[in-house]
Amino acid sequence: MGLLGVYFRRTVTILRSEVLVLPSRIAVLVFIVALMALPLFTQDYYFLRVLILTSIFAIFAASWDLLSGFTGQMNFGHALFFGVAAYVTALLNLKLGLPPYFSIPLGAVGGVLTGLVVGIPCLRLKGSYLALTTLAFPIILTGLVFAIPDVTGGELGLAGLSRLTGSRVMDYYLTSGLMVILGFAMWKITDSKTGIILHAIREDELAVRTSGVNTTRYKLLAFCMSGFFAGVAGGLYAHFMRLAGPSGLEVGLSFQVIIWAVFGGMVTIYGPIAGVFILYPLMEVLRVALDSFPGLPEMRMFIFAALVLLTLLFMPEGLIPWVRDKVEIECPRCKVRNAFNRKRCRVCDAVLD
């Protein structure tokens, strides 16, 4: 009981001093609580399905931000990690009968190895050359998928994987819980010493090398970490949809993830997650809303594109950094962020403008 009391007091202290002092952190807390409490109010099959897919794609989008946003390795073929992990997971499940809690981590290991395979030839490339090379990989693999239909299932893919869990609500808790945990892990990576080096590589790789840091190692690490997280998303997707097919390698999916990340705000981790949570359900809402009007459902991509373009026109850094800058101000002296209504800094007591 005594130990529980200590942990409880510590949690309350962290909540009061670290979380409840900043609007953005309060928003994250409210978001997580709402996400966890949602099945208490509705267990609508379709609604939960949309949110499960949203959580899976949120992990995927954040993993893109880790590689392309933070490390500056512009990846236009991120679906490769997702697709490879989905296939690996499916093969392990179907051929060896491994349950999801084995096949998904092993699928993510497939994502890591894919990260190495892509990362090594891309080490010397930068900018548009890197982007185009990464774009080529999933296209090559799609060709391979069609070339060996006995293993990959060809056009139809591999169907009939075992279910993620026994029920839709459990599926929901697993995916949303993993999204929160992995999102936090990615954010911690970017906030660590490794994160500083990844940041610096994006800014000026040559200067990092002349600082004595082996940039090759760190770039490969970024590819592997991103491959791992995207791989978890791919494995979850395969088990949830009970299918791994060539659609997981599509160019469209690679571009979709860039749109989500850029819309939400790159180089933040939480920005791409928020981007998916806004844009993915929005597409579903548009589909349902426009369904009753003949000819209009095809317009949803147009509306979607217009919305994204308008947002980026007025918020070039993405939606979430824009909102964050409205509700929080940086202390001119100690650079700590404060709620917009504070007159003095919460750490150094400097006057806030």
Place this chain on the structure above:
Amino acid sequence: MAQPFLEVSGLHKDFGGLTATNNVSFAMGRDEVLGLIGPNGAGKTTLVRLISGILRPDRGSIRFKGKNITRKKTWDIVNMGIASTFQNMRPFRRLPIIANVMVSCLSPRAMKRGEWVKKVEAKAMDALEFAGISDMALEKASTLSQGDLKRLEVARAVATEPELLLLDEPFGGLSPAETDLMAKSIARLHKGGRFGRLHSEGPAMIIIEHKLAQLMKIVDRIIVLDFGNIIADGTPEQIVENPEVIEAYLGEGEI
């Protein structure tokens, strides 16, 4: 005979049809401060970049403390004890100044030599303190003035605790007062000692500079390059009186 500290032999580098360094050979001792001067395009920066591993030579070799470092990776060379600064400063603009220096502090050499330092930030702060910009540690590097960026370059190089420091125009773009301050910092660094949690080995230095009056005060020896060739090598007094150097670079009159 003892091995020279740094030995460059027959170093040759072409860029297309242009010869940047032409069979350059020289050696320097552990405690020397060497000035590298010459007209623009003489091959000074190329020579320094060849030593620091940023460029690969077409021919020739570089030996540091008896070890061949000719085709080693830049980071391996830094971790062996050779640090360099850039003529055109290359800060990580969107990172705070302290994070700029922390990258150097996270190199294997700096981590190994400072393993008793609990926090990397503390060591980075001492490097900034040495360079005289610790009061701006939390500002973004993009907000720094030209002079402070030069100081940041020096802080980044010093943070790896080098034994040989290659400075490419450390006084470039600085006001006379800032130049004096920088010259004092360099002299102090060469003396060696402890600056907080940072240890200076009293590195040997190769300094490229056009401000000759200040350079002459801190160097023991000067090498003059012209069109990729060494045209003179001697003490500052010998160099200013060398007719070939006067014709190619210095001209007549006071320095």
